[in-house]
Amino acid sequence: MQPDDYSIDDYSIYVHRLSHRYGERTVLKRIELRLLPGAFFGFLGQNGAGKSTLIRLLCGFTPPMKGEIRVAGVDMVRDPMAARQHIGVVSEDVALYDRLTGAEFLEFAGQMHGLSAAEARKRASDLLERLDLTDAAGRAIGSYSLGMQKKTAFAAALIHAPRVLFLDEPFNGVDAASTRTLCALLKHLTGERGVTVFFTSHVLEMAERLCDRIAILHEGEIQRQGTVAELKAEAVQQGAALEEVFLQRTGARIAEHVALEWFA
Amino acid sequence: MAFWQPVLVLLRVRAQVLRHKMARNPTAFLGTLLLVAVLALAAFGMGNALGVSWHAMSDRVAEANLQRLWLLMQGCWLLALLVPGGIALLGPPPSGAAIRPFALRPAQILVAGVLACLLDVPALLALVLTLPLIGNLLLGRQIGQALIALIAFLLLALQTGALARLLSALGALYARRVQRWVETPALAVLLLVGLCIAAPPAFASLTTSSGQRMQARFAPLTETASSRFSLLLPSSLAARSVSAMRCGDYPDLFGALGGLAVCLGLTTGAGLLVLRRGDNPPAAREGRPAARPRTRGAPRVWETRSGPLPQLWALVKTEFLLLLRRPESYLPLHKPAGMFLLGAFAFLAPDMSKDPTYNLKVYLGLGAVLYGLLWQMQLLCNRFGTEAGTGALLFGFSLPRRRLLLGKNLALFALLLVLDSGAVTGMCAVSSAVQNIPLLLCWLPMILLVLTALGNIVSALQPFAIARHKKTGFEPPDALSGAYIAVGCGTALLLAPVPRLLALGSIGVPAVAGYLLALYGASLWLAGALLARNELKLIGRLDGRME
Numbered sequence: 001m002q003p004d005d006y007s008i009d010d011y012s013i014y015v016h017r018l019s020h021r022y023g024e025r026t027v028l029k030r031i032e033l034r035l036l037p038g039a040f041f042g043f044l045g046q047n048g049a050g051k052s053t054l055i056r057l058l059c060g061f062t063p064p065m066k067g068e069i070r071v072a073g074v075d076m077v078r079d080p081m082a083a084r085q086h087i088g089v090v091s092e093d094v095a096l097y098d099r100l101t102g103a104e105f106l107e108f109a110g111q112m113h114g115l116s117a118a119e120a121r122k123r124a125s126d127l128l129e130r131l132d133l134t135d136a137a138g139r140a141i142g143s144y145s146l147g148m149q150k151k152t153a154f155a156a157a158l159i160h161a162p163r164v165l166f167l168d169e170p171f172n173g174v175d176a177a178s179t180r181t182l183c184a185l186l187k188h189l190t191g192e193r194g195v196t197v198f199f200t201s202h203v204l205e206m207a208e209r210l211c212d213r214i215a216i217l218h219e220g221e222i223q224r225q226g227t228v229a230e231l232k233a234e235a236v237q238q239g240a241a242l243e244e245v246f247l248q249r250t251g252a253r254i255a256e257h258v259a260l261e262w263f264a
Numbered sequence: 265m266a267f268w269q270p271v272l273v274l275l276r277v278r279a280q281v282l283r284h285k286m287a288r289n290p291t292a293f294l295g296t297l298l299l300v301a302v303l304a305l306a307a308f309g310m311g312n313a314l315g316v317s318w319h320a321m322s323d324r325v326a327e328a329n330l331q332r333l334w335l336l337m338q339g340c341w342l343l344a345l346l347v348p349g350g351i352a353l354l355g356p357p358p359s360g361a362a363i364r365p366f367a368l369r370p371a372q373i374l375v376a377g378v379l380a381c382l383l384d385v386p387a388l389l390a391l392v393l394t395l396p397l398i399g400n401l402l403l404g405r406q407i408g409q410a411l412i413a414l415i416a417f418l419l420l421a422l423q424t425g426a427l428a429r430l431l432s433a434l435g436a437l438y439a440r441r442v443q444r445w446v447e448t449p450a451l452a453v454l455l456l457v458g459l460c461i462a463a464p465p466a467f468a469s470l471t472t473s474s475g476q477r478m479q480a481r482f483a484p485l486t487e488t489a490s491s492r493f494s495l496l497l498p499s500s501l502a503a504r505s506v507s508a509m510r511c512g513d514y515p516d517l518f519g520a521l522g523g524l525a526v527c528l529g530l531t532t533g534a535g536l537l538v539l540r541r542g543d544n545p546p547a548a549r550e551g552r553p554a555a556r557p558r559t560r561g562a563p564r565v566w567e568t569r570s571g572p573l574p575q576l577w578a579l580v581k582t583e584f585l586l587l588l589r590r591p592e593s594y595l596p597l598h599k600p601a602g603m604f605l606l607g608a609f610a611f612l613a614p615d616m617s618k619d620p621t622y623n624l625k626v627y628l629g630l631g632a633v634l635y636g637l638l639w640q641m642q643l644l645c646n647r648f649g650t651e652a653g654t655g656a657l658l659f660g661f662s663l664p665r666r667r668l669l670l671g672k673n674l675a676l677f678a679l680l681l682v683l684d685s686g687a688v689t690g691m692c693a694v695s696s697a698v699q700n701i702p703l704l705l706c707w708l709p710m711i712l713l714v715l716t717a718l719g720n721i722v723s724a725l726q727p728f729a730i731a732r733h734k735k736t737g738f739e740p741p742d743a744l745s746g747a748y749i750a751v752g753c754g755t756a757l758l759l760a761p762v763p764r765l766l767a768l769g770s771i772g773v774p775a776v777a778g779y780l781l782a783l784y785g786a787s788l789w790l791a792g793a794l795l796a797r798n799e800l801k802l803i804g805r806l807d808g809r810m811e
Contacts, residue, residue, distance in 0.1 A: 061659070061800065061804075062800060062804070063800065081662045084662045085662045089660055095655075095657040096657070100586070104582070107578070108578055108582045109661075111575055112578060112579070112663055113661060117574055117578070120578075
């Protein structure tokens with residue numbers, strides 16, 4: 001079946017003619033997205049391109065000016081509460097309670113999602129073990145490194161077994177070992193559990209490694225969307241590396257004069 | 265100059281922070297100034313009373329009274345410096361993490377800290393306390409005594425600054441290890457140590473000769489009481505130096521001043537040691553074996569999904585933990601503690617004359633209560649305001665908003681009830697009004713319930729973050745001070761029917777309970793409706809994004 005052969009409810013993320021403004025500034029223009037369950041979708045763009053705004057709209061934290069958003073078959077604008085039961089979010093600035101221990105925070109998150117105390121505790125313990133956080137589970141989150149905090153945020157986003165995961169720059173500041181662990185987990189979730197992952201980044205290599213499909217966002221508009229193979233083929237045709245295509249599509253300016261004369 | 269330049273920069277930075285604080289919240293600054301004015305009057309009265317009667321006292325009595333005064337001064341000074349958000353305007357020293365990148369020596373950090381202590385408001389109050397004595401000595405042409413008193417005061421001031429910096433650094437070390445704030449145990453230790461030193465004159469007359477019963481107030485000293493332990497206190501050494509000058513005992517004079525200098529040196533040395541230790545935090549924190557998650561037995565009654573009660577309990581439990589642990593919460597909880605202690609000291613202070621400024625202690629006590637209430641309003645009227653960057657997290661859960669508010673209310677209500685009951689009981693005890701305790705303890709839960717109810721509505725109508733430690737650029741409007749006053753007046757109005765209901769006889773208590781619960785229920789319903797309308801604005805403000 002082609003993507004257009006599916007009905008709206010078949011998609012885990014359905015976005016139609018989405019636009020949004022902050023004051024006079026248009027940050028997103030007529031965004032169209034259709035993602036099936038199990039998709040690993042990367043949304044790339046430079047800083048300030050609108051990626052985080054899009055995630056906020058998709059998570060229901062801001063109502064869009066125009067357009068339709070459905071997540072896990074639920075209209076996000078009309079019934080955000082019902083939609084949020086099916087999503088997990090890891091935001092760019094990890095929002096965690098610094099003064100709770102890792103175990104306490106995960107149990108809290110599980111219970112807030114409606115799990116019983118016993119089930120929340122069991123899943124928290126399982127996630128802590130999978131993410132190699134068992135030794136730190138009794139320490140306050142404020143004492144964690146950034147990588148550990150991101151892993152904790154991941155665990156909190158997964159504890160209620162969501163159908164859709166929204167990850168906003170999830171690997172910024174994360175060490176290689178933690179990144180590898182998280183990538184393996186995400187691959188397992190999309191490949192074997194049918195979870196849809198919507199992932200934003202400004203790092204192309206990450207997206208190339210993980211994603212099935214990529215969209216490049218620039219000035220609020222999707223410049224190019226397709227599978228990784230399609231984008232790579234386009235790059236080869238142009239005689240450039242994929243990175244060059246990305247930089248070209250996003251209108252990135254590279255500074256030419258970088259010398260600091262006063263530096264000894 | 266190489267040593268002093270960073271020191272001056274550190275001082276300038278703290279002054280800049282103070283300027284920003286004053287600009288951001290002029291109302292709070294004005295409140296602090298008013299409090300300082302009241303305290304200055306009381307301090308002047310105490311110092312003047314001693315100065316005026318100095319010549320009439322014998323040498324030993326004069327020394328005992330001066331020692332008591334300076335012990336009280338040093339205790340209050342330390343309290344004011346160490347209690348967060350008190351009358352010390354320059355605030356705490358910059359954190360180790362903030363200044364670690366710069367090549368600063370521990371001595372420079374310590375000197376900057378001591379100088380900041382000497383330039384802050386509590387130092388001004390200490391000066392106001394001491395200057396009347398020095399002035400009276402000068403007027404009585406006792407130039408030598410006046411000079412020695414000034415030198416002793418300066419040494420004592422430096423020692424207090426160094427001690428405050430040492431305690432602050434120790435607290436930071438401890439807090440870093442255990443991820444808990446240390447002000448409460450520090451205050452408790454300070455108070456306990458003060459009360460346990462039964463020998464020095466300042467506290468000796470708290471007990472009567474027959475048994476060890478505490479008295480709320482004590483009379484001016486006419487005889488001395490001392491012990492060998494108290495002789496080595498810095499305040500005792502400082503007082504002895506002045507007394508020795510009065511007697512013309514120069515060996516004793518230089519011995520006392522030398523001892524005071526040694527105290528200063530020891531405190532400074534200890535401070536340097538602790539600061540150096542703070543520069544090299546133990547790496548063991550990463551490798552230290554941490555507690556494993558507690559393993560429990562088989563799952564209990566609920567299997568996977570839970571009903572509303574367990575969800576509510578999880579919220580109450582977590583909110584309670586956060587209230588006790590978050591820095592954004594402990595200011596509103598600790599400020600009252602500091603003010604209550606200052607108020608208690610005012611009642612315990614020596615009643616050395618008929619000076620009318622001593623009548624201020626009643627107002628000081630009342631002021632401490634209102635001050636504490638005003639600070640607790642921050643928590644009551646900002647139920648979501650402590651989230652500080654986690655608004656999206658909290659509202660990301662698909663939890664009914666009224667249940668969310670109820671859980672938060674339960675946790676805060678329980679905590680404030682315990683804290684305020686203790687404060688009310690303590691204030692009644694020190695002000696010899698023990699008979700008022702039962703009545704006040706009955707009114708307290710009713711007052712807190714109505715405050716909570718009104719606070720819910722303010723929280724939903726005008727949400728903002730109390731403190732921002734991640735994103736800056738959004739500050740609460742000044743109009744919230746007006747909201748707090750309105751909430752206070754509203755509480756008084758809503759509680760007005762309670763005495764009439766109680767007068768109904770046997771049905772009075774159930775009637776009052778029903779009335780108050782109905783009030784609270786109405787506030788919860790209304791706040792829930794307002795939250796549904798304002799939720800997105802709330803998330804935006806809590807997460808620092810203005811849209």
